[in-house]
Structures are given as C-alpha cells and as structure tokens.
Amino acid sequence: MTTSKPRLLEQVRERIRLKHYSIRTEQSYIGWIRRFIIFQGKRHPASMGAAEVTQFLTHLAVAAGVAPSTQNQAKAALLFLYKEVLETELPWLDEIVTAKSSQRLPVVLTKDEVQRLLRSTSGTNGLILRLLYGTGMRIMECLRLRVKDIEFMRSEIIIREGKGGEDRVTMLPQTLVAPLREHISRVQLLHQRDLAEGFGETWLPYALARKYPNANKEWGWQYVFPSKHRSADPRSGAIRRHHADEKAIQRAMKQATRDTLINKPATPHTLRHSFATHLLQAGYDIRTVQELLGHKDVGTTMIYTHVLNRGGQGVVSPLDQALRPSD
Structure with a gap:
C-alpha cells in the first residue's frame, strides 16, 4: 500500500x-x-x-x-x-522592483495626553499599557514576559528574544512595583488552580523544552500576563494557558483615546514612541535610549529627535525671532 x-x-x-x-x-x-x-x-x-x-x-x-x-x-x-x-535554488532576483521606503514620523503623545490616557484605563489592560509607556517595550515583548524575568530587587525587566532575537534589560518603574506584585500574586493562584486540575503547562521554545523537560509547569516560566482561558496548542494539541491576546490591549488603547478625546491615531506602539521621545526631552543620551529600545542602529533611534519640541534641534523659527520684543 x-x-x-x-x-x-x-x-x-x-x-x-x-x-x-x-x-x-x-x-x-x-x-x-x-x-x-x-x-x-x-x-x-x-x-x-x-x-x-x-x-x-x-x-x-x-x-x-x-x-x-x-x-x-x-x-x-x-x-x-x-x-x-522544493529543493530548488532560485538565481539572484535582480529584476524585482523593490517597494519604496518612506520615512514617516511616529505618532507621539504629549506627557499630558499620556497621563490622561493612562488614568482612563484600569485592570490588567491598564497595567500593560502603563508598562509599555514606562519601559519602552513592544506589545508582544510585554505579553511574552515570564515571571522569572521580572527583577523586583534590581528594578529591572529582562526582555528575552526581542525583535532580532536579542535579549536586553529595561527599567521597572517604581510606580508599577506594587500593582505588578499584586497582579503576579493573582496569576500564581490561577497557576496553582490549573495544576490542581491537571493542567498548568506553558509553552516553551523547542530548545528549552528539550533541555528542561519539566520546566513548563514551573512557576518561574509562566507568563506574567496569561490568557483568561486555557486553549489547545494549534500544533501539538496540548491544553495550555497561553499569554494574553494583543487584540484586547489594542481595543483598550483605542477606547482610552476615545474616552480622553485624543485625536491622534494612537496604538499601544505609540506608547513606545512616547517613551523614547520623552526620555530625549528629559536630556537622556540617545545611546542610552537606543539600548533601552533595543535598536541595533542608532539611526533608528534618531527619528525621535525629529518629533521633539522645536524639531529636535532647538531651532527657533525666524518668525518667532522677528516678533520678539526689541531690547
């Protein structure tokens, strides 16, 4: 047969x-x-x-x-x-018309807009949005955080395999220490209940799952922001509690901008842009901001200098100069 x-x-x-x-x-x-x-x-x-x-x-x-x-x-x-x-090597594709790259300035909220927006949010979604602004993380970096990667004693968050597969460290805002501890305590109770019901596994990358075969039930490897419901892994069929869905965070952000009458196309990623811009406004070195964001090239970070007050160069408009009171 x-x-x-x-x-x-x-x-x-x-x-x-x-x-x-x-x-x-x-x-x-x-x-x-x-x-x-x-x-x-x-x-x-x-x-x-x-x-x-x-x-x-x-x-x-x-x-x-x-x-x-x-x-x-x-x-x-x-x-x-x-x-x-198909095990076929294609020759070099020289004749492709490449898509044109356009330099677009990121959407950035003012400090006042950020405060208004965050005050209008609460619960787990509000905590996640505060972390995005307070740390500069991308939304998926935040949702993929494991319990072991929150360093309360050192006020640090370790971001594993961010964009480009690199690890990096960012700060843990002091204002979020207490609410994050409370949140993690609730997550631990949820994990204990899962274990008692015969579940409690979390997904681990293949190499880690092979190296640490029992780690998938250990507390430290659990997601900081787990899903509310257990679900079947689309590949293995194993019943696990995956991390929270980013769409819920996106909806919470959209609702917050409506509630606060912020007329900008702001998304959760806008909080990362605002984090970088506000640090540069505060006088922090651009190389420091580059490391916190995880940019390989400082040129990527430089775009935030163009959205600072006065265009990032401290230039005063000639109109403002002309209208200054004469000495």
Whole structure:
C-alpha cells in the first residue's frame, strides 16, 4: 500500500515545524505562498521559477503598494518554499522592483495626553499599557514576559528574544512595583488552580523544552500576563494557558483615546514612541535610549529627535525671532 505525498502547503508546514519556526512565521509564510499560487493562476510552484517569483514581488510593490518590510516577508516565504521544500535554488532576483521606503514620523503623545490616557484605563489592560509607556517595550515583548524575568530587587525587566532575537534589560518603574506584585500574586493562584486540575503547562521554545523537560509547569516560566482561558496548542494539541491576546490591549488603547478625546491615531506602539521621545526631552543620551529600545542602529533611534519640541534641534523659527520684543 502506497501513501500519497502530502499536499504542498502541508509539506511547507512540516518543514517549518521541523526547523522550529514560530507559529506566526508559519501562518505568514503559508499565507504568502497561497497568494503567490493564486496570483499565478493556481499553477504549482514546481512548474515556475525566478521569473514568476520576480513578477509576483514586483506586483506587490507596484500594484499593491506594499511596504518594503511586507515585500521582504513575501520574498522570504517564497525563498523558503523553493529552497527548503522544493529543493530548488532560485538565481539572484535582480529584476524585482523593490517597494519604496518612506520615512514617516511616529505618532507621539504629549506627557499630558499620556497621563490622561493612562488614568482612563484600569485592570490588567491598564497595567500593560502603563508598562509599555514606562519601559519602552513592544506589545508582544510585554505579553511574552515570564515571571522569572521580572527583577523586583534590581528594578529591572529582562526582555528575552526581542525583535532580532536579542535579549536586553529595561527599567521597572517604581510606580508599577506594587500593582505588578499584586497582579503576579493573582496569576500564581490561577497557576496553582490549573495544576490542581491537571493542567498548568506553558509553552516553551523547542530548545528549552528539550533541555528542561519539566520546566513548563514551573512557576518561574509562566507568563506574567496569561490568557483568561486555557486553549489547545494549534500544533501539538496540548491544553495550555497561553499569554494574553494583543487584540484586547489594542481595543483598550483605542477606547482610552476615545474616552480622553485624543485625536491622534494612537496604538499601544505609540506608547513606545512616547517613551523614547520623552526620555530625549528629559536630556537622556540617545545611546542610552537606543539600548533601552533595543535598536541595533542608532539611526533608528534618531527619528525621535525629529518629533521633539522645536524639531529636535532647538531651532527657533525666524518668525518667532522677528516678533520678539526689541531690547
């Protein structure tokens, strides 16, 4: 009896999981490969090559107007398909029209707007939003925090595998020490109840799960902000309590901007932008801010100098100079 070969997308999933890529990468790659196949009239990728890949990626830039990062993500997915699944090396894709990069200033809230917004929030969502502003973390860095990474004695938070896979350290605001301790105490009770009911496991990256096979039930490895409900792991089927959903934080932020009549397109990430800008306003060195944000290049951090009061350079408008009272 012969077994049929798995369908292409199933082969892609198997290869991604074999290489221990994240579930988000899996979803993204599958999505782009599916779009590529549909764009090319549902032809099998094995019958196509560099010319069709170039055509699709150019279409994304020219017709779809995607951002450079989006085009690069699609390119990575297709290169993975051909190299890892179809075992075909594509020649260098020289003729792709690359998406145009545009320099956009980040949305930044004033200190008064931040205070108004945070005062209008409460509960776990309010605590998370305060942490985003008080530490400069990205939303997923915050939601993926483990209990062991909160250093109360040193007033530090260790961010593991942030963007780019790097670890870094940021401050733990003193005003959040007490509410965070109270929150973690409630989470511990929840974990103890899960254990008593025969659950209590948390997800660990493959290498850690293999190195520490019993760590997934230990208190220190639990998420600081766990989901309210247990759910089945989409890959293994194991029943676990994952971290909280970022969509709930996004909704809380949107509601807070409405309640406080802040007429800016502010998202949770806006609090990170505001963190950086307000530190520079306070006179902190840009290299210090760079390290806290986890930017590899100080040029990325430099964008915040352009949204400071007076354009970041301390320049006084010639109109203001002309209208100054004469000496």
